[in-house]
Amino acid sequence: MAEVRLEGLGKSFGTSRAVTGMDLVIADGEFVVLLGPTGAGKTTTLRLIAGLERPDAGSIRIGEEDVTGLSPAERDVAFVFQQYSLYPHLSVFDNLAFPLKSPARRWSAGEIDARVRDIARMVRIDHKLDSKSTKLSGGEMQRVAIGRALVREPSIFLMDEPLSSLDAKLRADLRLELKRIQSEIGATLLYVTHDQIEAMTMADRIGILAEGHLTQIGSPREIYTAPANLHVAARLGHPHINLIKPGLLPCQSMPDGVRTIGARTEHILVEAAASVAQGNGRVDWIEHLGDQNHLHILVDGQKITLLADPYSGFKAGDPVSVSLKQPLFFGADDRRITDV
Numbered sequence: 303m304a305e306v307r308l309e310g311l312g313k314s315f316g317t318s319r320a321v322t323g324m325d326l327v328i329a330d331g332e333f334v335v336l337l338g339p340t341g342a343g344k345t346t347t348l349r350l351i352a353g354l355e356r357p358d359a360g361s362i363r364i365g366e367e368d369v370t371g372l373s374p375a376e377r378d379v380a381f382v383f384q385q386y387s388l389y390p391h392l393s394v395f396d397n398l399a400f401p402l403k404s405p406a407r408r409w410s411a412g413e414i415d416a417r418v419r420d421i422a423r424m425v426r427i428d429h430k431l432d433s434k435s436t437k438l439s440g441g442e443m444q445r446v447a448i449g450r451a452l453v454r455e456p457s458i459f460l461m462d463e464p465l466s467s468l469d470a471k472l473r474a475d476l477r478l479e480l481k482r483i484q485s486e487i488g489a490t491l492l493y494v495t496h497d498q499i500e501a502m503t504m505a506d507r508i509g510i511l512a513e514g515h516l517t518q519i520g521s522p523r524e525i526y527t528a529p530a531n532l533h534v535a536a537r538l539g540h541p542h543i544n545l546i547k548p549g550l551l552p553c554q555s556m557p558d559g560v561r562t563i564g565a566r567t568e569h570i571l572v573e574a575a576a577s578v579a580q581g582n583g584r585v586d587w588i589e590h591l592g593d594q595n596h597l598h599i600l601v602d603g604q605k606i607t608l609l610a611d612p613y614s615g616f617k618a619g620d621p622v623s624v625s626l627k628q629p630l631f632f633g634a635d636d637r638r639i640t641d642v
């Protein structure tokens with residue numbers, strides 16, 4: 303495995319800029335997740351690293367080598383695509399063995415067999431080794447696609463939303479598996495997704511991508527608790543962060559120059575009020591999610607949503623007192639005000 307270094311990387315398609323001035327170092331053995339909405343430039347970034355697109359600015363280093371001008375075959379990367387791409391006429395075994403059969407590797411049949419079985423066990427597909435890949439479920443196909451990347455030992459794994467087509471349960475299982483496998487083999491991995499839960503649970507560091515710009519990179523905790531700006535703050539957190547004007551809710555202390563307050567569940571105190579006159583808001587409705595509720599509150603016509611204990615006893619129409627405790631503050635330029 304190796305460190306991967308992007309410097310000033312840029313790519314346009316005609317007049318549209320897909321990736322702009324991207325600087326990013328992925329350390330050897332690090333799991334970095336790029337998180338961004340559709341069209342943010344996630345796939346383009348991966349394709350640039352793999353050599354499937356030529357950058358029009360900047361450079362890419364893998365380990366000691368500048369690979370910017372090299373063909374995909376000359377770069378030591380393994381790519382798992384957004385749409386799984388198995389060889390339909392081959393069995394699961396042969397799909398997994400395929401990357402090992404290149405003449406350059408000179409692996410014996412015994413070595414290939416052992417490696418394929420090892421990886422198949424790791425991605426839990428060993429019971430289907432003899433099946434045709436067309437006979438697999440979507441989740442099984444995706445396991446094979448991930449396995450086919452893992453059989454090689456490339457400098458870096460590039461994964462493009464590999465779990466997005468799976469159902470929620472399988473996605474949650476594979477998330478954990480992938481993280482386990484990655485740390486077990488010490489893989490350098492760049493993974494792109496628009497799913498904040500995948501980013502939060504798997505990443506050593508999350509990079510937030512917006513319109514081709516890497517706006518912030520840091521540990522999941524840093525990105526969540528200290529977002530650089532409103533855009534980053536809005537990428538993480540469920541329910542969505544509440545963006546409110548100063549003065550709407552009581553707040554113990556507030557720095558100068560605040561234009562927007564960002565309030566997540568943990569920044570909001572809600573207490574039952576004895577009457578409408580004694581509170582400053584009322585419960586609008588409650589969304590039951592099973593283990594948790596979303597409590598929707600109206601304060602002066604503005605909706606505020608937070609997580610609530612299902613046994614909190616609130617019901618629609620209840621008067622409440624709502625206040626803030628240490629929320630996030632953003633200035634006129636949408637950047638977070640850090641000297642609070």
Ligand SMILES: Nc1ncnc2c1ncn2[C@@H]1O[C@H](COP(=O)(O)OP(=O)(O)OP(=O)(O)O)[C@@H](O)[C@H]1O
Binds near residue numbers: 339346
């Ligand atoms: N081959 C191409 N030709 C023209 N424009 C392209 C091409 N590939 C990507 N783009 C444009 O570049 C921008 C970034 O696309 P990209 O595929 O990298 O986004 P993404 O973040 O992967 O989105 P998604 O989440 O939908 O997969 C988009 O505006 C897209 O339309």
Ligand SMILES: [Mg+2]
Binds near residue numbers: 344345346384462
């Ligand atoms: Mg994409």
